Amino acid sequence: MNLPQLVRLVEVGPRDGLQNEKQPISVADKVRLVDDLSAAGLSYVEVGSFVSPKWVPQMAGSAEVFAQIQRKPGVTYAALAPNLRGFEAALESQVEEVAVFAAASEAFSQKNINCSIAESLERFVPIMDAAKQHGVRVRGYVSCVLGCPYDGDIAPEQVAYVARELYAMGCYEVSLGDTIGAGSAGATRRMFEVVGRDVPRERLAGHFHDTYGQAVANIYASLLEGISVFDSSVAGLGGCPYAKGATGNVASEDVVYLLNGLGITSGIDLDKLIAAGQRICQVLDRANGSRVARAQLAKQA
C-alpha cells in the first residue's frame, strides 16, 4: 500500500498533555504553549477542556486560555466537551471545534465520564444537535482501543461499534486512542482493518500513548493502513488521569521526524516545535519526553 503524501497532526499537548499535571500551570504559560505551537506550523491545537473541574482540575482555566491565545488564520483551536454544558461553555469561548469522548471499554467509560458507553452516546446527541445549529464541527474520540487498564483486552469489533456510532451521529472524524500505550504494530493494523470496514479510513485518526515505546511503530503501522491524521503531544507531555501508569502521548517532534524521513508533508517546522517543547518542559521542570528533541538539543549544547 502507498503511504499518504500528506499527514495532519492534531496537537493535543495543551489538553491531553497538561491535564494530568499535578502542579498549577498559569494561564500565561498555557497561552504561550498554544501560541508557540501554532507558530511552529501546527494547524490544529486542542487548547483545553470544558469538563468538570472536580474531575480534571488542571483544565479549569480553559475559558481564560481561549480568551488570550492569538488565533492564527488557518489554525483550528479545539476543546473537549463531555456534555451540553461543556459545549455551551465552549461556544462562549468561540471554540471552532469540539471533541466528544467515549470509550471502547465499559469500565473506562465509568471511570472517565461516570456513565456507560450507551449513556455516553445518548449524552452526545444534544451536543451534536447544538453543534449543527451553531456550525461547530465535532470530532469523536474512542479510548482504550488497544486495551483497557480495567477490562484488559478489547475486541476490535467493540472499537468498531463505538466508532461507527460516533461517525453516524455526525462526528466528521473519529480518533482511536491507545490510552494505555500498550498496543503493538500488529494489533494496530488489525484494529484499523476492522474499524475501517465501518468507518472510512480517511475519517479515522490514530491517538497513541507511548507507555511501551511502541507509538512511532504504531503510527507507521497506521500509515500502512491508510491513516493520515495523528494526535500527538509536544515533548510527549501527558498521561491519562484514569489510566494508571500510562505515559504521555507520542511526542509531536518524534512524529514529525518520522514523517520527514518518509518524505511525508506535515507543514511543521521541527526546530520551532522542539523549542516550544523545551520551553514548556522548563516551565514544568520535567524531562523532555521527545527522543528527537533530546538528541537535537544535545547536539546543539
Ligand SMILES: CC(C)(COP(=O)([O-])OP(=O)([O-])OC[C@H]1O[C@@H](n2cnc3c(N)ncnc32)[C@H](O)[C@@H]1OP(=O)([O-])[O-])[C@@H](O)C(=O)NCCC(=O)NCCSC(=O)C[C@@](C)(O)CC(=O)[O-]
Ligand atoms: C462528564 C462529567 C461531567 C460527569 O460527571 P458527573 O459527576 O457524573 O456529572 P454531574 O452532572 O453530576 O456533575 C458533577 C459536577 O460537575 C459539574 N459539571 C458537569 N458538567 C460540567 C462541565 N461540562 N463543566 C463544568 N462543570 C461541570 C456539575 O455542575 C457538578 O458540580 P457540583 O454540583 O458537584 O458542584 C465528568 O465525569 C467529567 O467532567 N469527566 C471528564 C473526564 C475527563 O476530562 N477526562 C480526560 C479527557 S478524556 C482523555 O483524556 C482520553 C483521550 C480523549 O485523550 C483519548 C485517549 O487517550 O484515550
